[in-house]
Amino acid sequence: MSKKLDGKVALITGSGRGIGRAIALKLAADGARVVVNDLDAAPAEDVVAEIRAAGGEAVACIGSVSAPDFAERFVGTAVEHYKGLDIIVNNAGYTWDNVIQKMTDEQWYAMLDVHLTAPFRILRAALPVIRSLVKAEQESGVRNVRKVVNISSVAGLFGNAGQTNYSTAKAGITGMTMTLAKEWGRLNTTVNCVAYGFIKTRLTEVSADGNATANIEGREIKVGVNPDLMTSLERTIPLGRAGTPEEAAGSVYMFCIPEADYVSGQTLLCSGGLTGI
Ligand SMILES: NC(=O)c1ccc[n+]([C@@H]2O[C@H](COP(=O)([O-])OP(=O)(O)OC[C@H]3O[C@@H](n4cnc5c(N)ncnc54)[C@H](O)[C@@H]3O)[C@@H](O)[C@H]2O)c1
Numbered sequence: 560m561s562k563k564l565d566g567k568v569a570l571i572t573g574s575g576r577g578i579g580r581a582i583a584l585k586l587a588a589d590g591a592r593v594v595v596n597d598l599d600a601a602p603a604e605d606v607v608a609e610i611r612a613a614g615g616e617a618v619a620c621i622g623s624v625s626a627p628d629f630a631e632r633f634v635g636t637a638v639e640h641y642k643g644l645d646i647i648v649n650n651a652g653y654t655w656d657n658v659i660q661k662m663t664d665e666q667w668y669a670m671l672d673v674h675l676t677a678p679f680r681i682l683r684a685a686l687p688v689i690r691s692l693v694k695a696e697q698e699s700g701v702r703n704v705r706k707v708v709n710i711s712s713v714a715g716l717f718g719n720a721g722q723t724n725y726s727t728a729k730a731g732i733t734g735m736t737m738t739l740a741k742e743w744g745r746l747n748t749t750v751n752c753v754a755y756g757f758i759k760t761r762l763t764e765v766s767a768d769g770n771a772t773a774n775i776e777g778r779e780i781k782v783g784v785n786p787d788l789m790t791s792l793e794r795t796i797p798l799g800r801a802g803t804p805e806e807a808a809g810s811v812y813m814f815c816i817p818e819a820d821y822v823s824g825q826t827l828l829c830s831g832g833l834t835g836i
């Protein structure tokens with residue numbers, strides 16, 4: 560039986576864990592060939608192995624999306640391995656919080672780099688490839704709608720105390736989404752965004768004392784939310800709980816399937832009904 564994403568080539572940043580991993584598995588299960596990226600090699604290779612074990616196709620492209628040469632390498636991996644590029648999901652990211660008076664320039668730029676500059680560079684690097692693929696498709700009468708899905712947050716839509724850097728970057732990606740939807744319509748490419756509320760991943764998972772850290776790009780960054788805060792946050796969500804990575808992946812999938820071919824420039828809130836924080 561044919562699948563909705565059969566043969567599509569999907570590039571997903573930060574897909575070694577959490578939401579990105581769930582997106583990679585979901586798109587691959589529906590026939591997409593996936594370029595799995597992560598900073599950390601081991602989880603990325605595990606996702607590739609999981610996709611292959613299920614009969615799908617995937618290849619890893621390890622490294623930080625913030626590295627200046629990353630975008631060309633990422634797009635090049637798709638072209639080299641699969642000779643195509645149909646879906647790009649700009650998902651990689653993390654939070655590095657502080658109130659503005661304590662926030663360093665390093666913290667500020669780290670968030671802009673990973674959530675805003677990296678998607679910009681990836682999409683800029685993808686453009687010539689997409690243009691030549693579209694030209695060939697038009698010449699042979701093939702209709703193909705490409706998809707870009709960027710990832711934002713309730714923090715980008717409504718603000719969140721302690722996240723000036725992150726919320727600014729996540730608000731910025733919604734602007735990039737609307738502008739590229741206008742620039743890339745002529746390339747038969749839709750550009751949309753999913754803004755998440757609270758999804759249970761390493762970023763938000765309950766940490767017993769609220770002091771868990773992860774090594775991200777060589778820095779020990781605080782991750783997780785303390786249990787009391789998580790309980791009170793969950794009470795504010797109309798559905799009464801945080802979402803799962805699989806539920807989060809569903810919203811990205813919705814933009815990728817043919818039923819959404821005429822939807823572009825939109826930001827979809829995937830938050831269990833939460834409409835502010
Ligand atoms: N979890 C939530 O509640 C939530 C809410 C709103 C938005 N988001 C966004 O969703 C996206 C995914 O987050 P998650 O919750 O799955 O987090 P996660 O920590 O579980 O997974 C993120 C993955 O991205 C990778 N990554 C981080 N920086 C990277 C870099 N510079 N280059 C390549 N890979 C990098 C990490 O190694 C990790 O594997 C992020 O953009 C995040 O801001 C998450």
Ligand SMILES: CC(C)C1=CC=C(C(=O)O)[C@@H](O)[C@H]1O
Pocket residue numbers: 654711712713714719755756762763784792
């Ligand atoms: C409020 C806190 C738990 C929070 C808000 C927004 C997030 C996001 O990723 O968009 C979370 O990581 C978290 O910091």
